[in-house]
Amino acid sequence: MTACTLYEKLWNAHAVAELPGGETLLYIDRQILHEVSSPQAFVAMREAGRRLRRPQTHIAVADHAVPTRSPRADGIRHGTIEDPQAASQIAELESNVADFAVPYADLDGAEQGIVHVIGPESGFTLPGTTIVCGDSHTTTHGAFGALAFGIGASEQGTVMAAQCLRQKRAKTMRIELSGTRHPLVFAKDIALAIIARIGADGAAGHAVEFTGPVVRAMSMAERMTLCNMMIEAGSRVGLVAPDDVTFAFLKGRRLAPKGALWDQAVAAWRDLASDPDAVYDRVIEVDVASLVPQVSWGTTPDQTLPVDAALPDPAQLAEGPARRQAEKALAYMGLTPGQSITDIAITHAFIGSCTNGRIEDIRAAAAVAKGRKVAPGIKAIVVPGSAATRAAAQAEGLDRILIEAGFEWRLAGCSMCVAMNDDRLKPGERCASTSNRNFEGRQGPGGRTHLMSPAMAAAAAIAGHIADIREFAA
């Protein structure tokens, strides 16, 4: 038998038929639905008079449009949402899930949260499965050794009706991470550094698998951060082979297999790892020993530099597209060529999102915040990725530490990652953000985003400007 990569094993196990034109009909095990991208698919189902083929293989949740504050002391959001568009998007999702019998994580329930946080937390995300969602950051779930990718609105309807999708097989790319990293260099820094190196489309057309001792030593949270960010390098699929870290994370989760089924599942999941002699179309090696904390300075994720660097000076670049892009980005970002990154003053800090809204991320922020104060005039918000993450953080007392330091402690949702809810920047405001996208207007029209790790965002909140966490922690 030919040696196969993890991606090829997942693909082959779900291939139903080879179609003319080079596409494959793939069986889809699971679909996640959210209020922003699912309405059209439900409309199409209704119009065609169709039912879901396997309703129990879907879960739905409202995350993008939801406010992360409630006027009520108990945090209930139903009945309190002032924005009519958000209220109607959530109401539409709720009527759709009721009509089509889709399992729903209620807005005020213990399992609400960002799609890519609650899938893993509930055990819906499992190794060896195919998982789709009308959301580009579905790459996140690949951290479990699932073939997970974002799809469009009409494809969501196809999965609802047929449990299958036509897809073109991607090329494979292996990113081998080795070396010993600085303790304040996180998965987010590694992901940003990779994107800066290969470019915002550097992994386009490829399914990326992370390998090497650095990945094996990472928590699931860090593996998810890496896979999450791969869409920012143009890849629709990020992968990590499942191992004991994966199994320990999943064991006992509500939807994970139980008893003898668990043992059988783990045995099968162990076989998913890429064969030792499997061949990839591309291999990239990254030595993390030389990495320092990273910060994006521009309006694409590859416009990223080490925190101790100075901003580029377009005048020093040769005439051409790179120079024009740098000029345009610096102008939008309101930055001076050659300026030190640590001299950039901020107005906001946002700790959250499906990239960095997990308990480990909140712990990292709280460790920096402890005994310190957010700088005067800075609005700093911490938005847990899910209700369960929020509860876990509160059980550890992290909310108290953060509130004491002057951070706002919010309810779960996408929040300031995306300007689709109440949490957004005004023109000219500047945010140290743990999210994943920094294009013009992403956090609000005219808003300016600097992507970084949770520890770095917390340090920026306290310093009032971008700060090097390595010096800050000393």
Ligand SMILES: CC(C)[C@H](C(=O)O)[C@@H](O)C(=O)O
């Ligand atoms: C709204 C949604 C479809 C979108 C995505 O596809 O990623 C959002 O989650 C984002 O991060 O930009």
Ligand code: SF4
């Ligand atoms: S947190 Fe941000 S990136 Fe993630 S799903 Fe929500 S909007 Fe998209």
